[in-house]
Amino acid sequence: MVARRPLLLAALASPLGAARAADAETLLRAGGVVIAFRHALAPGTFDPPGFKVGDCSTQRNLNDEGRAQARRMGEWFVQRALKPERVRSSPWCRCIDTATLAFGAPEIDATLGSPRGYSEATNAESLRALRRSLAAASKRTGRFEVWVTHMFVLSALTGEGSSSGEGLVLRARADGSPEVLARLTIA
Template identity: 55%
Template sequence: MLLSRRSLLLNATLVTAAPAGLSFHRSAAGADLLATPDLAQALRTGAVVAAFRHAYAPGTFDPPGFTLEQCATQRNLDDAGRAQAGRIGAWFAAQGLQPSAVRSSPWCRCLETATLAFGTVERWDALGSVRAGTDAASSQVAALRQALAKVPPGRFEVWISHQFTLSALLGESTASGEGLVLRATPGGGPPTLLGRLPPA
């Protein structure tokens, strides 16, 4: 299912973002430095995924009885989160990086992050929020690992998901708007973490 800016359920305003502002590590002198290895080059080389936790959405959990198809019942991005999503997309554009696919959890805050950053997004249930240790979580992690292994050289995908889902996939915590550049591990084990794209 493809969603565009026009079909996004939330009546969000696209924030004009300042480009080229996504920093990696900062030296004592304040200069932005790419992590090692160069993550932009890793994305260009392909066979990787940039898996992001959704942009900033105030609060912690969704309200009781929330409904996926009704954004008003969920925890959603605020203006700061929308601006953060815009900056994520601006960084990719400034680097000349075009994902071959943008996939998102069906939660509204993830769909909005993906849409504001990249335009068109594919809704994918495997990226939905999971409960660690459940059969559903195991099934989702297996699906994510299989999809990661299928990304070919020369291409990369962007996934927008949740802290719990990314933790189940990799065992790493993430901040709102933070990305993990992942490569499949031979044998289907946990992905290799090439580096982090810190929150914009």
């Protein structure tokens, strides 16, 4: 079987990008998917030594560009009258802020947290839990969920990288493994 490459979607960036964004819109309207976003722009890499998950002053946070990017993400959904059934976020401040600015207050979900804050055993269980959540969401036609998380979580879940603010439209395959159906970057 030939692996299907996901579509690169760049909404509002070009006529082609707008056409491909319509594909993401179609998938979201049909439901049975999750759009998993990497948090919006938060300059730097990794959190500083001694960071605390519940203390934003110790973490890498969104800058002005990241906050504007998160608002544009939400506007894209509002303009298309797309309302997620659930919005879940990593407990890291940059993810909560992205979700809040785009969609309103999210459900905080530790399984979406950065692996840098947890043990290897916890990370493995989190991935199993995310696969179960994706399988459940994949059965709900007409509805979709939004997850806001980290590059490392998306990479571990899908085997693919992601950019700040990029969304991966996911569905569970018959064997339960995640399939990336499309990629959405809102310029």
